[in-house]
Amino acid sequence: MDTNKLIYETGDLEAFAAELEKLHSAATLPQRIATDPESVERGLAQLVLTLIELLRQLMERQALRRVEHGSLSDEEIERLGQTFLKLKQRMDELKQTFDLRDEDLNINLGPLGDLL
Amino acid sequence: MAAQYLYAITHNHGPTLPALAGVEGVPIAAVAVPPLAAVVAPLTVRSLPPTEAYLWQHEAVLEALMQQQTILPVRFGTLLRDVEAVREVLTRHAATFEADLERVRGCVELSLRVLWEQEPPADPQSGRDYLLGRLAQQQQARTRADALHTPLAALARDTRLRLLETPRMLLTAAYLVEQTQVAHVRQTVAELAHEHPDLQLLCTGPWPVYHFVSKLAD
Numbered sequence: 552m553d554t555n556k557l558i559y560e561t562g563d564l565e566a567f568a569a570e571l572e573k574l575h576s577a578a579t580l581p582q583r584i585a586t587d588p589e590s591v592e593r594g595l596a597q598l599v600l601t602l603i604e605l606l607r608q609l610m611e612r613q614a615l616r617r618v619e620h621g622s623l624s625d626e627e628i629e630r631l632g633q634t635f636l637k638l639k640q641r642m643d644e645l646k647q648t649f650d651l652r653d654e655d656l657n658i659n660l661g662p663l664g665d666l667l
Numbered sequence: 668m669a670a671q672y673l674y675a676i677t678h679n680h681g682p683t684l685p686a687l688a689g690v691e692g693v694p695i696a697a698v699a700v701p702p703l704a705a706v707v708a709p710l711t712v713r714s715l716p717p718t719e720a721y722l723w724q725h726e727a728v729l730e731a732l733m734q735q736q737t738i739l740p741v742r743f744g745t746l747l748r749d750v751e752a753v754r755e756v757l758t759r760h761a762a763t764f765e766a767d768l769e770r771v772r773g774c775v776e777l778s779l780r781v782l783w784e785q786e787p788p789a790d791p792q793s794g795r796d797y798l799l800g801r802l803a804q805q806q807q808a809r810t811r812a813d814a815l816h817t818p819l820a821a822l823a824r825d826t827r828l829r830l831l832e833t834p835r836m837l838l839t840a841a842y843l844v845e846q847t848q849v850a851h852v853r854q855t856v857a858e859l860a861h862e863h864p865d866l867q868l869l870c871t872g873p874w875p876v877y878h879f880v881s882k883l884a885d
């Protein structure tokens with residue numbers, strides 16, 4: 552970065568660069584799925600898991616909003632929590648299986664991101 | 668006819684454009700539809716890859732213009748078919764551009780990014796644990812972000828704020844600040860950094876007012 556642009560900084564620029572890199576790589580879903588047998592599975596898995604992860608996040612946020620507003624009973628909170636917990640654990644396993652990192656499953660939603 | 672690369676929208680009655688070469692060394696020119704004007708340069712390419720060199724060349728043109736007058740920065744890589752297409756955009760969106768120019772007059776954009784270290788949550792023992800844990804995390808992020816954002820927002824004409832773009836990126840904010848307030852903001856950021864030693868702050872600028880220009884429908 553042009554150091555003239557630095558107004559104030561604590562901590563380490565590398566750490567910021569690493570986070571920005573994650574955001575940046577999030578914007579690049581594969582334009583096309585590689586069709587050689589080695590990578591086709593992973594490419595498809597990335598695409599599908601990205602969509603599932605998006606839905607999971609949206610639903611979880613919705614659930615959190617409802618918990619916050621007190622519109623769920625204790626039983627409902629437990630049941631929803633179990634569902635999201637299991638979904639998250641399953642996603643973690645799948646990520647590991649296909650060697651995908653969190654940032655590989657991030658879609659840059661642009662202005663839609665504000666909805667989250 | 669050459670495609671027109673678009674840098675910025677300004678008032679037509681502003682000072683004469685500085686003699687500047689922009690992307691690919693092509694000199695900039697104005698296309699006027701009074702009271703507005705677009706700052707453009709003819710390019711023969713069909714698209715421009717966002718390389719670091721090109722991005723800084725784009726930025727350098729905007730900053731030179733900013734020294735002279737209020738501008739609406741156009742985001743990198745915007746190419747229009749020809750001069751006629753530029754005129755058309757100026758005409759069609761004249762009201763929006765004029766309102767935006769008024770809103771950002773005399774202002775620059777400052778950017779703030781903040782990183783936090785979060786302890787990984789204990790393994791949840793129940794569904795309830797998990798959900799309430801997530802909620803607590805979210806509320807904590809909001810509280811911590813507010814503590815930084817509120818004093819800075821008080822110095823700004825307008826703000827954009829996003830929480831947790833990544834789990835570590837607590838806050839990403841843009842502030843529309845009058846030029847005369849930049850030093851004040853810097854001082855406030857320094858104070859906030861001292862009050863929150865466990866957070867990492869990165870404040871940059873002054874930038875063209877990228878985040879405070881209306882998005883056009885097309």
